[in-house]
Amino acid sequence: MAEKYIDYETDILIIGAGGAGLRAAIAGFDSGVRVTVVTKSLLGKAHTVMAEGGIAASLGNLDSKDNWEVHFNDTFVEGVYISNWRMAELLAREAPDRVYELEQYGALFDRTPEGKISQRAFGAHTYRRLCHVGDRTGLELIKTLEDQVLHRDIKFFDEMYITKLLKKGDRVIGAVGIKLNSGEFYAFRAKAVIVATGGCGKIYKVTSNSWESTGDGLGLAFNAGAELMDMEMIQFHPTGMVYPPGVRGLLVTEGVRGDGGILLNSEGERFMLRYSPKKKELDARDIVARANYAEIMAGRGTPHGGVYLDISHKGADYIKTKLPSMYAQFKDFAGVDITKEKMEVAPTVHYQMGGIKVDPDTTRTNVEGLFAAGEVASGLHGGNRLGGNSLADILVFGRRSGLGAAEYTKKATLEDPSKSDIEGEIARVKSYLRDDGRNPYEVIEELSSNMSENVGIIRTETNLQKALIKILELKSAAPKVGVRGDLKYNKGLLACLEIPNMLTAAEAIVRGAITRKESRGAHARSDYPKKDPNFKKNIIYKKSGDEMKLELRPVPEMPENLKKLVDPEEY
């Protein structure tokens, strides 16, 4: 059947308008090529808006000993030696430029008494390094970039959901999307496509992530033949809200601990002194998260199943200036005054370290014409991400991907996608509109409960196998979901379309976690509690027919001059 759709042509198509997508758009446009950005939410609402604590960059404004080399070492060591060295190097070297550039774009960071950009302490950063705007750094970042994009001739389509990447032979040449507010289909033709779709936290029940984080980009790229990497590495943030139920998982920024907050169990013990006598509350996230979890499991938790986080000793003035959103968040949602009372917190799923495998300098993937940047890409964070490194990541690699894609488009041609590919995809989308379909939210509920129960902060073979069986079962149930109504602004339909992507992400996480028979960074197994030199490797995920194939690959060897900067790995 002939399907109706709108043809649209551009040089670079960017999927995602978070920090990575917007920074890529600016870089692409400033290189002189046509750029189009699409996003599944409204412009300026992407998940990046929620970021709180800050951007890591070794400006050395407070601690003059800080420099890119220390930042490089911190990033690589806390990534537990499986990060891509080149990405860590680029991040550490370029983050200061990106911060100053953002300031030139109009962002207003908090200042030191001398008027320089102020920097706060954050977990496992050797020095005070996070440039911040109170606890609303993400809002400032995204609004600043939004402003720059709006004042350039960059086309954007918001509330446009991309359902499939189009290919010709081995090359990606465009994408199919549905515009939510009208229900119209679009066929985008592009010389290069950048995936900047963010993370997949929504496959878990308790998460700090926003509605959009369903791993769409992982599914889109994987189905187009791109390799994924390190998917088993899911970061649990130590401190999410636990009460009331409606906000369970909502983030309590690490800035609270950075600015002096301490963790206590129900016996009033400052337990981090026991788990990490030196770094205490400001150790790496995986360590603090597991400590919180262990205290709760040992029966020393709070009434609502968390531990206490207390900053009240810092006084009301300090708290209200340094952490205004946290103050408001607890007051509005929980009726708790954090200048006087303790918060209740527990680990919450926060970040995906893994994702699409990319070339560090250009962010191209193994598929021609396809690039990826931001949380959806992998390599930088290895086994554990440092706070503040993600906002630095999206600026540094967002820009690099805009430049990389622009360079590529100069040699590339626009291709015509096959009509039957487009029409087939439109028919697939429409097939979810039916009266007898299974409620998609039910499937999502089953998936997210399964992930939270079986693929949590401590993993075991038995639970992982259980999780895998459930995922495979849901995979075969997925085509049977459906909703009533039509194509226009139908979020139920969107849920149907997200499910296969969520399942791809979940399957990769679980298969990887089964394969990695050791504990490293965010991946902790009670049946293999030790780190194992044989697993100082990256797990690569590839599509082969309808199957997901896994392969262990050695971590790229770093050059001698960088090796000198890195603390040796201990086992």
Next chain:
Amino acid sequence: MGKITLSIYRRDPAVEAEGKFVDYEVPTEDGMVVLDAVKYVETNIDPTLSLRWNCKAGKCGSCSAEINYKPSLMCKTRIDTLGDHIKVAPMGAFPLIKDLVTDVSANWEMLKKIPVFTPRQDAPKPWIIAQIDIERSKEFKKCIECFLCQDVCHVVREHSGTGYFGPRHIVKAASADMHPMDALDRSEFLDANAGLGFCNITKCCTEVCPEDIHITDNAIIPEKERAVNAFYDPIAMIARSRRRKKEAKNNGKQ
């Protein structure tokens, strides 16, 4: 666990001439917000209900609606403050897309027209800025673009012919104007091209702002005053005179 009746406005303007409020019974739990209740309807009763939300944390400004006639964020409005019959309608100032979702895209067109932050060329980099000098602009930068202030403003709502951009956009212009490193003055633009003169300072916008921005007192009035060249806002005045001096010096150099 209690129960509430949620009356939600339903209409697809493409096929229905009139909208109607449909009642749904929703079980409540501790600390529940209106967005939880509306999502309950979407997930358990009618998945075709159209609503817009994103962060569910009061940070993105997506979930704006009129709750018991008051423009509010659904994710920040607690059920227990509202009694057991709650009415939820879309923002009335914007064209309806479907149910609770409205078309706010006209705002991007206005934002494009407001002259972008333009850094002074004379200041050495990296910039040295005192914390006290950023406070004024910082207040406006808290804006999450929920457009609730646009929704409540009677000029935007009832007199669209005036061409008044609306409070959000004055806040945007003010955030750049009061940026200590900005080289422009947008007040004349606001007066001549953004209909600022039509605002008659009723302050309704300030009352609904979920970010507690003093839209009228701190953004609109100073911009109005600047536009008529009467320097009302002392902080802006100092910044401006400082800038003027610098500019004069620079011009002299050329």
